Amino acid sequence: xxxxNIKAYLQLTRxxxxxTAIADIWAGFAVSGAAALLFSQDTETGDNYILPLIWLSLxxxxxxxxxxxxxxxxxxxxxxIERPERxxxxxxxxxxxxxxxxxxxxxxxxxxxxQVNPWSGFxxxxxxxxxxxxxxxxxxxxxIGPINMGLCRTGNLLLGISVIPALLxxxxxLGLIPLAYVxxxxxxxxxxxxxxxxxxxxxxxxxxxxxxxxxLFIAFLEDNAGWVVIPFVGLFAYMILPPLIxxxxxxxxxxxxxxxxxxxxxxxxxxxxxxxxxxxxxxGLCILILLPISxxxxxxxxxx
Numbered sequence: 001x002x003x004x005n006i007k008a009y010l011q012l013t014r015x016x017x018x019x020t021a022i023a024d025i026w027a028g029f030a031v032s033g034a035a036a037l038l039f040s041q042d043t044e045t046g047d048n049y050i051l052p053l054i055w056l057s058l059x060x061x062x063x064x065x066x067x068x069x070x071x072x073x074x075x076x077x078x079x080x081i082e083r084p085e086r087x088x089x090x091x092x093x094x095x096x097x098x099x100x101x102x103x104x105x106x107x108x109x110x111x112x113x114x115q116v117n118p119w120s121g122f123x124x125x126x127x128x129x130x131x132x133x134x135x136x137x138x139x140x141x142x143x144i145g146p147i148n149m150g151l152c153r154t155g156n157l158l159l160g161i162s163v164i165p166a167l168l169x170x171x172x173x174l175g176l177i178p179l180a181y182v183x184x185x186x187x188x189x190x191x192x193x194x195x196x197x198x199x200x201x202x203x204x205x206x207x208x209x210x211x212x213x214x215x216l217f218i219a220f221l222e223d224n225a226g227w228v229v230i231p232f233v234g235l236f237a238y239m240i241l242p243p244l245i246x247x248x249x250x251x252x253x254x255x256x257x258x259x260x261x262x263x264x265x266x267x268x269x270x271x272x273x274x275x276x277x278x279x280x281x282x283x284g285l286c287i288l289i290l291l292p293i294s295x296x297x298x299x300x301x302x303x304x
Contacts, residue, residue, distance in 0.1 A: 008092035009101060012072050013065035016297035019290050020267040021064040021156055024178065025056045026287050027271035028160020030279040031174060032167050035286075052163045055115045059124050060156055062109025067131030067152065069102035074135045086302075106131070119165040127155035139186075146183035153178035153267075174218075174274065181211050181263075181270060188244070189260045189304060197256070201248040208244065208263075212237050215270070219277040228281045232273040232288070239266040261303045265294050 029035050029049075038046045038053070072079065072088050073095055080089035087093040106128040114121030130152045138148035154175035161171055184207035187200045215233050220226030243259040268291045276284030 005092065008087040008090075009098075011087050011301050012069040012093065012098055012101070013105070014068045014303060015301050016294045016303050017068060017264060018061055018064050019294035019297065020264060020271075021060040022057050023268040023271040023287050023290050024153060024156035025053075025060050025160040026290075027274045028157045029053055029056070029163055030160075030275035030283045030287075031157075031171055032161045032164045033279070034163045035275070035279045035283045049163060052116045052120075055112050056120065056159060056163065059109045059112035059116075059120070060159065062105045062107075062112060063124060063127050063131065063156070064109075066102040066105030066107075066109060066128070067135065069098055069105065070132055070135040071139075073099045073102060113159065116163060117165055119168065120159060120162040123155055123159045123162055127152055127159065130155065146186040147179070149186040150179035150181070150183035153182040157271075177211060177214060177270070177274070178267070180207050181267070184208060184211075185260055185263045188247075188256065188263070198248065198251060201244065201251070201256070205241075205244055205248065208240055211270070215273045215277075219273070225277045225280075229273055229276045229284070232269060232276050232281075232284055236266055236269040236273060239263075239269060257304060261298065264303050265291070265298060268294055 026035075034049045034053070038049045040046050072086060076088045076095050079086045084090060088095050088098055110121060110124045110128055113124030130148060134145065134148045134152065138145045141148070157178050158168060158172065158175050161168055161174075184204040188197070188204040190197055190200060212233060215229065215236070216226065219229035219233070240259075240263050243255070243262045247255040247259040268287060272284040272287040272291075275287050
């Protein structure tokens with residue numbers, strides 16, 4: 001019984017999704033150049049970035065886990081109708097217990113980020129507040145909701161970059177990529193239960209194509225990195241486009257759900273593409289290693 005209870009609490013945090021959040025941090029870390037320093041011959045300089053990477057990875061685990069757990073807390077009544085198998089409506093986890101767990105995770109995430117530097121701490125605080133705002137209010141807003149959710153991922157990428165705070169001002173615009181991508185996923189996901197959201201699916205497809213083009217554009221700006229990034233971007237397109245096109249054609253809730261699941265997991269590939277552009281293909285591969293882990297967890301725990 002205890003083991004089942006632990007699994008129910010883990011379900012609230014959506015472990016497969018947490019892996020994608022770690023990928024955000026690692027991508028930001030790579031964009032900042034810290035990944036290259038970590039593996040450079042200057043071991044003394046590189047060693048200075050090991051602990052910050054650990055703290056930021058722990059921070060995003062707390063922030064994301066707490067944020068999605070609060071989602072179930074606020075959606076308990078709706079889930080009792082639409083998703084009665086979820087931990088709270090099924091009675092496996094008390095709503096109050098889930099709320100406490102979510103709050104502790106977010107506080108832990110913020111405190112972990114402050115161990116790196118004040119910029120990291122305040123970015124983590126903003127991500128935590130945005131996550132709770134989305135759970136409590138933003139998700140019900142047609143336009144602001146997707147943007148709200150996208151800003152959480154933007155903050156997560158910037159959290160990784162904040163390991164070298166001065167570079168936040170140089171690379172803040174990269175945050176527009178996860179903002180657009182996650183906004184599209186959030187918009188598409190609204191058809192998971194009832195289907196028939198053709199306009200949202202078309203809009204999502206358009207944003208996906210724009211993001212693929214942006215990833216290639218950024219890669220070719222970085223000297224000869226473009227050719228190295230093409231396989232990553234190709235895998236990204238292969239993962240997200242066919243499920244969405246099929247969902248657009250048939251507009252069935254289960255197909256929309258599969259499309260959303262593929263898109264969420266593919267955040268890892270998006271992050272690997274960015275990392276490869278700024279720090280080399282081998283750093284991109286390090287992030288891509290997270291993909292089979294997330295896919296495996298997705299078979300055990302719900303993604304959406």
